[in-house]
Amino acid sequence: xxxxxxxxxxxxxxxxxxxxxxxxxxxxxxxxxxxxxxxxxxxxxxxxxxxxxxxxxxxxxxxxxxxxxxxxxxxxxxxxxxxxxxxxxxxxxxxxxxxxxxxxxxxxxxxxxxxxxxxxxxxxxxxxxxxxxxxxxxxxxxxxxxxxxxxxxxxxxxxxxxxxxxx
Amino acid sequence: xxxxxxxxxxxxxxxxxxxxxxxxxxxxxxxxxxxxxxxxxxxxxxxxxxxxxxxxxxxxxxxxxxxxxxxxxxxxxxxxxxxxxxxxxxxxxxxxxxxxxxxxxxxxxxxxxxxxxxxxxxxxxxxxxxxxxxxxxxxxxxxxxxxxxxxxxxxxxxxxxxxxxxxxxxxxxxxxxxxxxxxxxxxxxxxxxxxxxxxxxxxxxxxxxxxxxxxxxxxxxxxxxxxxxxxxxxxxxxxxxxxxxxxxxxxxxxxxxx
Numbered sequence: 001x002x003x004x005x006x007x008x009x010x011x012x013x014x015x016x017x018x019x020x021x022x023x024x025x026x027x028x029x030x031x032x033x034x035x036x037x038x039x040x041x042x043x044x045x046x047x048x049x050x051x052x053x054x055x056x057x058x059x060x061x062x063x064x065x066x067x068x069x070x071x072x073x074x075x076x077x078x079x080x081x082x083x084x085x086x087x088x089x090x091x092x093x094x095x096x097x098x099x100x101x102x103x104x105x106x107x108x109x110x111x112x113x114x115x116x117x118x119x120x121x122x123x124x125x126x127x128x129x130x131x132x133x134x135x136x137x138x139x140x141x142x143x144x145x146x147x148x149x150x151x152x153x154x155x156x157x158x159x160x161x162x163x164x165x166x167x
Numbered sequence: 168x169x170x171x172x173x174x175x176x177x178x179x180x181x182x183x184x185x186x187x188x189x190x191x192x193x194x195x196x197x198x199x200x201x202x203x204x205x206x207x208x209x210x211x212x213x214x215x216x217x218x219x220x221x222x223x224x225x226x227x228x229x230x231x232x233x234x235x236x237x238x239x240x241x242x243x244x245x246x247x248x249x250x251x252x253x254x255x256x257x258x259x260x261x262x263x264x265x266x267x268x269x270x271x272x273x274x275x276x277x278x279x280x281x282x283x284x285x286x287x288x289x290x291x292x293x294x295x296x297x298x299x300x301x302x303x304x305x306x307x308x309x310x311x312x313x314x315x316x317x318x319x320x321x322x323x324x325x326x327x328x329x330x331x332x333x334x335x336x337x338x339x340x341x342x343x344x345x346x347x348x349x350x351x352x353x354x355x356x357x358x359x360x361x362x363x364x365x366x367x368x369x370x371x372x373x374x375x376x377x378x379x380x381x382x383x384x385x386x387x388x389x390x391x392x393x394x395x396x397x398x399x400x401x402x403x404x405x406x407x408x409x410x411x412x413x414x415x416x417x418x419x420x421x422x423x424x425x
Contacts, residue, residue, distance in 0.1 A: 007211075008211060010215060011214050011215045011218070011219060014214070014218050014323065015214070015218075015323065017323075017327060018322070018326055018327055019323070021326035021327045021330045022322065022323070022369070025326055026361055028356070029262075029333070029356055029359050029365070030359050030360060030364065031359070031360065031361055032361040032365075055360060056357075057353075057357060064353065067357075107357075
């Protein structure tokens with residue numbers, strides 16, 4: 001009997017350890033039960049979100065305070081991004097949401113810059129001031145275009161350098 | 168020439184017969200699962216043998232795999248200056264693929280082979296015939312608790328393997344390579360989603376548990392009643408279970424995207 005109950009204890013400990021591991025993976029790592037109705041939900045409309053994805057981080061001064069809950073196309077054909085942030089935050093109503101990139105090719109995230117108003121954003125409020133993502137191709141296109149028009153129609157980047165030097 | 172074709176045909180027929188027998192066997196195990204008595208005592212003993220005794224190998228292997236992932240991931244990511252994503256690399260590889268697959272392969276080698284050999288020996292020493300003489304269904308008393316225990320044990324072992332792996336990656340990444348601890352955990356938590364990754368990991372673990380449990384008990388149960396039969400049953404268990412784990416893994420990933 002003593003051997004059997006020792007074995008049962010070991011089995012019980014094993015099952016508890018396994019369940020604890022599953023719970024850790026689900027809740028702490030997998031983020032089950034994160035945000036939800038407890039978080040503060042804010043909406044921001046962007047003209048261009050680049051590669052922003054759901055579950056991307058929302059930061060204030062670089063500190064993570066929440067995540068992107070969903071991204072949909074609004075009725076005005078702008079990207080409607082729903083953010084879920086820490087409900088303890090008191091964000092002024094004139095705060096700005098911008099889409100940033102960590103590193104040159106890193107993940108997109110939403111950065112909130114605090115405004116100066118005393119009134120704060122409540123659950124479901126819309127952030128009016130937004131700054132769209134910088135799309136690398138568009139920036140490169142603009143540079144090439146500017147270089148081209150600046151040097152009188154030549155649109156080959158190689159040709160530009162000596163001409164500009166001559167000016 | 169004709170003999171060769173006939174031999175091929177014989178192999179195909181034998182393979183089909185084998186699959187048919189496995190299907191019937193699966194049905195009998197499923198029926199035994201719901202028919203009383205519940206065989207709780209035998210079930211707990213099997214969880215001890217298959218689960219508790221596999222803890223060391225699972226823990227050590229998981230930790231070692233996590234350490235290797237941490238090192239390889241770091242060496243690759245450092246070229247792109249993206250070492251802050253190390254947690255995501257280690258976590259996603261472990262949770263989506265390596266955790267369930269390696270755990271199932273280890274459990275096949277550690278527990279599946281032992282189960283097949285045990286049941287095979289019971290066949291060879293006519294213990295199962297003895298049970299039948301006493302009107303006790305050997306599938307109900309011997310096979311069902313082992314198969315059920317394998318299904319229950321596999322997700323638990325997988326979760327422990329993954330947690331140990333994450334710890335191994337943390338030790339190498341943060342303590343040896345100097346990745347920021349917050350960046351490791353942050354990218355890990357950002358990258359891993361409950362529905363996409365953790366549930367998929369659990370689904371794979373359960374499917375592999377069913378697979379290993381059925382193959383091991385079936386090979387043991389149908390083994391020839393000789394010592395050579397027992398050894399063949401053990402070998403085929405490891406071969407068939409390992410190969411089908413890898414193939415089934417591909418199809419789960421392809422069909423459900425986990």
